[in-house]
Amino acid sequence: MTQPLVSILDDEPAIRTMLADALQEAGFRTMCFGRATEFEAALQTTTPDVCLVDLSLPDRDGLTLVHRLALEKGASVIIISGRAQVQDRVTGLELGADDYIIKPFDPVEVVARVRARLRRDRSTTHTGNRARFNGWTACFDSYTLIDEAGQQTPFSHAEGEVLRLFLERPKRLISRAVMQETLGGAAGESFDRAMDVRISRLRHKLREDPKNPRLIKTIYGAGYIFLGDVNWT
Amino acid sequence: MTQPLVSILDDEPAIRTMLADALQEAGFRTMCFGRATEFEAALQTTTPDVCLVDLSLPDRDGLTLVHRLALEKGASVIIISGRAQVQDRVTGLELGADDYIIKPFDPVEVVARVRARLRRDRSTTHTGNRARFNGWTACFDSYTLIDEAGQQTPFSHAEGEVLRLFLERPKRLISRAVMQETLGGAAGESFDRAMDVRISRLRHKLREDPKNPRLIKTIYGAGYIFLGDVNWT
């Protein structure tokens, strides 16, 4: 997949470059426009993934532009505006914007909000619930583990919870308490054995050597560490 | 389609009621919770369309909750927080939140932002009468399933109800309780099994491998998830 494309429409050059710099640094492609007409011309040939639009434009009312963008193109639209009244924000959102950021803003937050938009888009179209680590592929859609040879092993929901927890925090200590909490059990007395069993079963499916586990490491008296170079896709 | 359901999780009662009032007036159904544990218990039986979550909870770290919600349930999450630093907002968004609103807020804006989230969800899901997913086409006019080769399989009304429910909320947990409710049965004892049978029959028509279903996934003790890239037309 190529880098997502972000369009920036603002009449102040300083703001355009500030946003473009931050977004490019975050790995996005960008296109900048100072006037609505230019922007619309570009829309004929390209469809951006996210549009950042300033409402106060010299040559057009920004709101109708937003409305058309959202409605016709289905693109994600984030309004960036100096108008901070609640009423402004509400009408902007009602007209189809997905977010409304007020000037002055921190570029870091803008990047985060752009990412949030993309993530949502992605999750409805793409099935990107998969992690690769040390020769294994864990697919959380099909609840399947796939080894290097392509052989598949299904894992259950409970096992998946543990696995996911590990894959989300690789190479960090995960205490028993955190596990209990995440895995939705009240911390009980004999209940914590359930945890062990889950991990035992998971280890088995990962073909861990009981004497010398390579992936799921026990820290006596503390918790577990998942050692593995995780790559989510 | 019934009114969208919005969950509110905040430890201050005043804020809960303020939000609930505004949302109800706007036509949403609401559920309020003061503690994360209550909220999570409710998630076992219901899937809200949007979750409003305060980060400063008495009994749990809100961020990990948000993370799980967004990742596993696929629900839209809006953080409502008193922590106004850019860094807070960025980490919240990075962890999976779709929006971040700072206290104090205007309920009107919250409603607008909730609407924005739903609009997005809906636009990919909105009910036409025909849905495409993973090579299949389900036509609700003719009650027919069409596979990639163009071969048609009729489905019945009861099967259609289940299928529609799945296609309207893909990639989200649908609890048994919600199913019963939607499929018009009071939750009875042996009545539960009717639902299983419906799903079994639907799976058969979708040619699911019983050992390894790819589209309709069972979550033991919780409900079902429909995995499929749905496109309504």
Place this chain on the structure above:
DNA sequence: GCCCAAACCTTACGAATTGTAACAAGCTCA
């Protein structure tokens, strides 16, 4: 080194949950 208690692992079992085939009741249409 040796001992011991605590922590942890594994196996087996069983209760709860879910899948599905087979039957029966109800409906539709000729």
Place this chain on the structure above:
DNA sequence: TGAGCTTGTTACAATTCGTAAGGTTTGGGC
């Protein structure tokens, strides 16, 4: 009325997952 379809019900098979029980490992004290 009867053939054909839909759908709930029942019964039994299969799966999931916590629990108990016994074995193994760890680390500290002697």
